[in-house]
Amino acid sequence: MLQQQMNQQFTSIFANASLLMKQKDDEIIMANIKSMELQQLLKKMEMENQELQKMAMHNELIVVSLRNTLSQIEDQENAHDICEDAGSCCQDSRSQSQSQSRDIGICRRCNSYISSVIFLPCRHLCSCYACEPFMSSCPVCNLPKKTSIPVFI
Template sequence: MNLMRQKEEDLIQATRRAMELEACLRKAEMESESWQRLARANEAMVMDLSNTLEQVKERIVLISNRAEDSESVCCDSCDDDNREQELKEERRKLACKRCNSRNSCVLLLPCRHLCSCKQCEAFLVSCPVCNSAKVASMEVFWF
């Protein structure tokens, strides 16, 4: 009788332990799903940033090609004026939106605006373009 009671207590303890382990397993599975969702979201953001960077690179190449093409077609005086105008416009687009003196090389997240230089980024709490709160930032290296 005593042996049977002890076996029943062991069975109750084993059942409790099994329930605890099942709860722990469910929690671990939920955390795993959460991390996988986060990884997929980050992967999508990286792909989007990569595409944006490629578009910016292509735009820079097109602008430099356009400047070279206009150089060969146009006379020197209008070419200089147009080229200077295009260069000023492109510099204005790529200039830091805070100091307007250095080139932008910091991408703000989550809005993904390339709008700050490395020095000014530390002082920004929101994006100067869209005024969304800065969650993180990423330095962009031009090749």
């Protein structure tokens, strides 16, 4: 009878230990699943971080370019020279002669309002805010407009 009680206790202890081990195995599986999810989320965040860094560098380059353009425009205004569309990357004789024949800051489309929009990538300041949406290319160099930036002078 003592032997039978001991066998029942061992069986009970073994069953409890087996149950606890199964619970711990389930917890380990859940922890591994959660770990994989977190690793995937970390990879996604790292990719987003890299994209944001690229965008920030691109925006910094645009800011530097615009500051240089603005500085050149201010220098030209201070010298009272005829505008040659400051900061332009397009330097052909046709656009130079056209720009010399126009006043500083007059819209190239309507010839009525002050130019207040810079075209990118050429960086010509040649359109008023009202005319810019209707222009698909720069009127100075005919380079296709990728984007434009309003300037407040």
